[in-house]
Amino acid sequence: MNNATYSNLLELAAGLVILCAFVTLWRRSLSAIVRALSVQGVALGLVALVLGLHRRDVVLITVGCLVIASKGAVIPTLLKRVLANDSLIRETSPLVNVPASLVGAGALTFLAYGATRPVVALVPTSAGRLIPLGLATLLIGFFSMVIRRKAASQIVGLLLVDNGIALVAFLATAGVPLLVELGASLDVLLVVVVLRVLAVQLWSKFAVLDLDQLRELHD
């Protein structure tokens, strides 16, 4: 693949990652949010694939395929099961309304560009220029964890944080060593499983879905 196609594809895939982050803030229905997350996982895998093809790096290509499988398919499926009992329940009372949260996300994107300047300076490639998008995705993930009150929304926020970090890792270093990459992906998968188990237990035993209902422990 020639250089122009390479950087176009890379920009497209990385752009899709951040776009999906915005979509999760824009949509209120949890099932739409999970769909956006699944598209984001595929886009993230494509970033790794494009980088891997460009550098003829078999390991990175394998990692890309694994990311597509786990973040594009397995994790969204796990999340859908959590939602099975309340798929119609919408995020009814976020602390910040949708237009304001989109503006906030835009501001965070600017912040990300500012904060990553030293990193971008160290990686003056077409991949390096996209690093701020990864940090922006991470910050949007944080933001949505703070403003959303459903247990499932918090899992979504955590996954956004994780995808943002993975995007930075791919773009900045073409992926950390394989052993670490595999360990990290397995950990994320397990965290989602753990959160799913906890959410199901909280729901089935105590009918808790809203984090505002978690007020048992305080000082």
Next chain:
Amino acid sequence: MLTILLLAVPLATGLVAATQSWRRWVGWLCTASLGGVLILGVVLATRVVHDRAVSAFSGVLRADALSAFMVIVIGAIGLLATTQSVRYLDAEIVSGRGTARHATLYAVLVQGFITTMLLAVLAGNVGVMWVAVEATTIITTFLVGHRKTRGALEASWKYVIICSVGIALAFLGTVLVYLAALHAGHGLHASLQWTSLMSVSHHLDPRVMRLALGLLVLGYGTKVGLAPMHSWLPDAHSQAPAPVSALMSGVLLTVAFYALLRFKAICDGALGTAFPRALFVTVGLLSLIIAASLLLSQHDYKRMLAYHSVEHMGLIALGTAAGTPVAIAAVLLHILGHGLAKGVLFLASGEILLVEGSTEIDQVRALLARRPALGGIFAFGLVALLGLPPFSLFVSELNMLRAEVSVGLGWAAAISLICMAVIFGAVMSHGRHMLFGARAEGEPVHRTPLIVTVPLIGGLAGCAALGVLAWPLDSLLRAAAMVVVR
């Protein structure tokens, strides 16, 4: 070889526990496994104390004096905590809250927990260390929620969400360190190997490393329980079963701090000592101030102990900020001393909860008169934790404060002394409530079983012995400090 064996012992014990249906001997086997870890840790320490690191799996596992010291910490406090596991599980089964399956799950998870902590301190690669620390979060979540009450599930939820976010930030920090290493070594042989990062540390890009250290302190700091990322800690530590609280508070926090010690050494090379010192002083003082203000109004003794952990993590962060060999040796001694004292106190509080049925300070009265052995252990534990002689925390706190003054952090040492004085007063008044008073008319003096008193008194005696004669550990502490001081 030794490093592989160390991981194999708890792993194999966990497998045995998983395949057997619950019997009490399985519980005692788990205790024996921790005894094995402690012995292997001592053997490892004698091997590496004179500057010879051992490694396995082409460097994925690597143990130097610092790792060996942390293995001893894990082994000693793990042994102490697991002596009470059988008693906890018996009580759960008798009261009908737990079943044999619960007990098996608990035994397997505790062994897994120990294995992942050992992996974290034995990893030669900072990426593998990260994976291991994250794995401790996943395993302990189920241990925190083991009692399946609403409070326990709520605590697990907060714990896993906050710590996962924190540890994700630490991963981003690790990625940035890797990025800096790629560019420092001209792209050749860059790796996340601890030794290779140390060897190129002077050539790492300072601007990227500053960002990386900030993320690492924020990220691993969440697991350490440093303010302002400490909010999960009192919930998780107060809801977990007592032996798990002892392990989490006594060891897990400091295993995460071990990661920060390693990264601080790398960053000192890249950035000079000023920036890392400022960062550690900030989080340390913030933790002390928050712990002091929240301890004043505690009404739950397990939460009181949990906030006390925040204080001690603040103290070791300040000691690390000083960063001299004496300071780091004192930090390490404090890690062991705090682990032992806090372990004893959490186990004693588990016993108090078992016999008194409440974790409210107001509900517990006249322990010294009604249950002299248990009350005495709790009292001496508090004395140890407050840093009074002869316990080792007195020595380590004194050395940390002196080191802080010697590097010009006298003002921070002064603030920390004020916070410690406030905490001293608060804990004394809570403790007086629980310990003193007269027995009710006709109430007999309750005996505490030997299985509780012997290990707990042993833990306190160990903590005191470390304070009086530091010689068995002296050379190890110095060697371990030199690993992270240049």
